[in-house]
Amino acid sequence: TVMTYRRRTLPILFSVLVLTLLTAGMGAEAQPVTSTEIQPDEELDSWIASLGEPGEGHQVLESMVGTWEGKGTIWDGPDTEPIAITATVDRHWVLGGRYLSEEISVRSPDGQRFETRGFSGFNYEAGQYELLTIDNASTGMVFETGKFDPDSEKLMIRGSFRDPATGYVIDSRVEMDLSQDGRIVVVGYNRNEEGREYKSLEGAITRRKK
DSSP, rough: OOHHEEEEEEEHHHHHHHHHHHHHHSOOOOOOGGGGSSSSOHHHHOOOOOTOOOHHHHHHHHHHHHHEEEEEEEETTTOOOOEEEEEEEEEETTTTTTTEEEEEEEOOOOSOEEEEEEEEEEETTTTTTEEEETTTTTTTOEEEEEETTTTTEEEEEEEEEOOOOTTTEEEEOOOOOEOOOEEEEEEEEEEESSSSSEEEEEEEEEEEEE
């Protein structure tokens, strides 16, 4: 926001102003600086305000809005047996279209349920997609970042999480294929403590309602 930006930048502006006055004082008497000289102009104010509004980056996430159902396969590690899953997904905009709220429920054949809640959005200051997720199997939050490849129409997401069994921090990456209207294909990979990357997730969901 504009106020947040000014709080962050005022100390920097003040330092620059002091340096300018000291430099000028070496050769000539320093001239008084009016308040208008250190205030951001209207164009800068407009640009700063635009950082807090939904824009082009959010259009990619629009294709993910709705109620979805699907199925897939997960793997606990390399060379492990695949586990079939079914999933329901609900995503909708919150806070004026700035963030996509997400609720996912996954079921395994033995009846176990894995649930997640999260938010995703596009951070214009950082120039990246950001995702924050919590679930019913841990007490930690997972923060991930991503980029969208317009050529393949894939959202590439990277993050990490701590394996509760070993304490090792596992790097993960997910590719979400958004090229088909009403259908999303997801493939995920993890890297274990030995540095070996393996496929951890593969599946697809289909929109039932938008």
